Amino acid sequence: MAEAEKLKEELFRKTKSGWECTEDDKKMKIFEFCDSYIEFLNNSKTEREIVKSTKKLIEQNGFKNIVEYEKLVPGDKVYYINRNKSIYLAVIGEDSIEKGINIIGAHADSPRLDLKPNPLYEEAGLAFLKTHYYGGIKKYQWTTIPLAIHGVISKPNGENIEVCIGEDESDPIFTITDLLPHLASEQMERKLKEGVKGEELNLLVGSIPYGANIAEAVKLNILKILNEKYGITEMDFVSSEIELVPAFKSRSMGLDRSMVAGYGQDDKVCVYTSLRAILNIEKPKTTAVCIISDKEEIGSMGNTGMESHVFDTFVSEILNKLNVNRPNLLDQVFCNSKMLSADVDAAYDPIYSSAYEKNNSGYLGGGVGLNKYTGARGKSGASDANAEFVARIRGIFEQNNIKYEVAELGKIDIGGGGTIAYILANKGVDVIDCGVPVLSMHAPYEVTSKFDIYEAYRGYEAFYKS
Secondary structure (H helix, E strand, O other): HHHHHHHHHHHOOOOOOOOHOOOHHHHHHHHHHHHHHHHHHHOOOOHHHHHHHHHHHHHHOOEEEEHHHOOOOOEEEEEEEEEEEEEEEEOOOOHHHHHOOOOEEOOOOOOOEEEEEEEEEEEEOOOEEEEEEOOOOHHHHHOOOOOOEEEEEEOOOOOEEEEOOOOOOOOEEEEEEEHEEEEEEEHHHHHHHHHOOHHOOOEEEEOOOOOOOOOOOOHHHHHHHHHHHOOHHHHHHEEEEEEEOOOOOOOOOOOOEEEEOEEEEHHHHHHHEEEHHHOOOOOOOOOEEEEEEEEEOOOOOOEEEOOOHHHHHHHHHHHHOOOOOOOOHHHHHHOOOEEOOOOOEEEHHHHHHHHOOOHHHHHOOOEEEEEEOOOEEEOOOOOOOOHHHHHHHHHHHHHOOOOOEEOOOOOOOOOOEOOOOOHOOOOOOEEEEEOEEEOOOOEEEEEEEEEEEHHHHHHHHHHOOO
């Protein structure tokens, strides 16, 4: 028996929780790191806020806008902001950039509710804002929870007005009502996905009329309040980007404080860990690049999503300022590059075990997750990492004693998902998905393990230095 146990130890895949072998000093580092992550979550709920927080943090750590440089040399730290909703960072390496770059790419956007262009209306003495949900959500989860209003209103004169209502303790909050059980017999017969319909996700914002015997007096009073606070009229909603996000705070979770609960951890957990990792990079052998993209939750389209060519423009500008650019060099750089697509994965949930295949699932506390392919059904839409590249990443992690696990997104034919991996793979980059396992993904309150968060940070740093 002793021989068999020894052989199992040598040959079997290690599946123990990472907490089991975590010493107290490392545990303290994990908790301190996650305290700063929780603060980041609470201050950066939208993509614009993430870019703003990122800009402040990186400038404190020596990064400069690439337009400030005429020439780049190894060790220079540069960034480029794309329309205030995505940002690209780079630390110039000592090796020729023609040999490729090391990229980590995460996304700043998360599932939420957006306001429609003409959102404000009054019905039965109540004022509501009409919404259009963004990304894959279970609509019923967004009713009867406290919601905050975040965003920007852009006026024709060029003025941009930032809006944030519901985060300060003195602010009002908002909610979407639901039908009481006593009257919900018909609603309860609906399929779960239609329990609350998209057109029923209307935000309750007021009930006091401006005066007596005035049509739409409650709507008028809401507009008066907004006009006094922000100087806007109803027409200004047309040129706004207003998002509704959960108003509750991210917190440590569990009696042992081993987890983080918070909104938008898909994919802000990978944004923060990859960002913190690149801040540790001074003069790498290979140029290190961090992508914080937008629009991933709706297909990465648009000029702030990864399907645009703005990232290509950023890398081309690096080539220009290294004074090495020539026709087709950008393509060659991409073909020689390596990437971790830093996006979250579904953590195994024993309450809903029928959706998972236990042997190929990520587990909370199992470390940073590698996902060789995503897609759906027969790997449709997937970027399937080559075996040689998977081995390379394994080597980096194992040499640096970083705990990792390898998983798929649930059982075959149950569902599926995607990341930005395929977009960079289409350029010739070697890519694998690498992120933090999440419980309750896409819900208003998601759960992650502090151990996994810290291992993702360590893994990303090791990749940059490889």
